Amino acid sequence: MDFKYWEDGGDEYHPLEGSLLPLWKFSHDNSRNLVVSDISWSPVYPDLFAAAYTAGDICGTDGAGMLCLFTLKNPACPERTLRSPCSVMCVGFHPTRGSMLAAGWSDGTVVVYNVESVDAIRAVASTAMNGKHILPVCKVKWVHTDPGEDLSLFSVAKDGRLTQWYFGDSRLKSKDIFSFTQDFKSDKSSFEGTGTCIDFRPDNESELLVGIDTGLVIQCSVSCSSHTFIRYPAHSAPVRxxxxxxxxxxxxxxxxxxxxxxxxLQDTTTPLITLDMGGSVAAASWSAFSSSVFVAVTDEGRIYVYDLHVRQSRPLCVQSVMQKRRVVMTSLSFNTYHPIILIGGEKGHLISLKLSPNLRQVNKDPRDMEEMSHKEVEMCKMERLIAVNKG
Structure with missing residues (x-):
């Protein structure tokens, strides 16, 4: 647990700059020929995370893949290794059940694992009989369910389908929410393409964001039979x-x-802020400790850390993952409990880094924020950001 107390003393001399402190590299004997396609921290156990591996390149579908469960307590080798006959494209932990893990394969299979047992890890996979995707699964995402209800997750795949899965009694049932290739044939100019990524609004999981490979971002409601959509003309290339x-x-x-x-800003089709990263952006993630801090990583392995409350014109930190050789990076994940990020890429590279104090400090205005709770302070920071950028 020494990483909690390891800090960069140089931060006090450069108040508007920070650094990323390298912690550990995680690897497996067979990971050198694989690509880390996705990473998911456990929301229940602060030190546990899962890494998905694909064969060849990030779009490759040939060759076997695997899932590895690592812990910060043992960077030398994974706690569990789950083999798959094809590439594993995405992975996600259940938000409240630490033993439940979902993954999407390159052949369109959605798999739910129960990793609680050391001896026999139980896995339930989708089949052609219960709605299996026919092309690679791009993202899986669990949603909260009430006690007694079947567990539920969503998947989006290159076959154009957004599908909801129900897991109960050791079996999977599916329900297609909509299909980009079928439901929107009459509106090709607006919804042409397939989904690449999804995320649910934290306080209302009926509101879903879908990134499209044509550059659009779609906000839709999944709680009713007639889905409502908001179309954001977000990008000129695939949304990652x-x-x-x-x-x-x-x-x-x-x-x-x-x-x-x-x-x-939701329901506003013009972006509040646009930032140029100087290269294709592989992933971006908000921090768990500040509403205004996010981290982005480019394909070339440059990591950008911004605090939009401090300044928007330049990042507080720009740092390369690999100093000597170029390695394509593909994935990023922010720990919920600690100021740690994981960066994954080709040749099995999986690296953890800690944000220095200047990158995680809580910025308060003592005139009107000293009596506020942490959440109120963070919301006030974003309200000011909206006011400045909309004005």
């Missing part, structure tokens, strides 16, 4: 990642191959 803010639920972020990261 979308995510709602952890504190101010009307704000979300998107990133794309077109080199940009954009911050949006």
């Amino acid at each position: 990642d979308v995510g709602w803010n952890k504190y101010y639920y009307k704000i979300f972020i998107s990133c794309s191959v077109d080199w940009s990261v954009k911050v949006w």
